[in-house]
Amino acid sequence: MSGPRKVRLSTTPTPEALADLRLGDIVYLDGLIYTAREGVYMRALEERANIPMDLPGESAANFHCSPAARINEDGSYDLGAVTATASFRFSKWIGEWMAKSGAKLIIGKGGMSAADYKQHFVPNGAIYLTTVGYGTGALLGRGVKGVRDVHWHKELGLAQAMWVLEAENMGPFIVESDLAGNSLFERENDKISANLDKVYEGTRPATLKRFGETDDRSDELIG
DSSP states (O other): OOOOOEEEEESSOOHHHHHHOOTTOEEEEEEEEEEOOHHHHIIIIISOOOOSSOTTTTOOEEEOEEEEEEEOTTSOEEEEEEEEOBGGGGHHHHHHHHHHHOOOEEEEBSOOOHHHIIIIITTTTOEEEEEOSSSOHHHHHTTEEEEEEEESHHHHOTTTSEEEEEEEEEEEEEEOBOTTOOBHHHHHHHHHHHTHHHHHTTOOOOOOOOTTOOOOGGGOOOO
């Protein structure tokens, strides 16, 4: 049985390259990646500040993360880990951001909802790439060959600023959504949920009744 495909993908991907991606593919990125989360979204979308990059010309890859980095007095940068943050928190801005920025790759942790994919990603021809579990920040940092620039750090602080990272074979990331709006997490969770009765077959109901516990299998939450 063959494992998942490994794909090298540009951060300014062609429509054909995006269409070729399948759920579960392992992706490594080459090119410029910018970080943008609530601070950038609020400044660009709500305050209507001019985006300080040529998007999507320079990059179509938006990473939801805060680099473990600093700006030195001489203007140079020290960057170590790049740890993703949970993307669901940015749902209210993501559709407008993709329409404004032309982003085709949204990268983060935990995925977004199937409704977000259908409502926002599909119309904008975008996909979601998820990080591989926890503790991969240092691994992903190895794929950052340099910092091109940091925008809005005085206004937003280092964590919320727009960091522009030079990536080379940066990954691994997993294709969580495709151009049709399908979700890897949703597909696999459905498979798990369908087998829960078999997993619990023959077991005794819970005897402890602490807050939040249940012995009703229909109350199980997978996610």
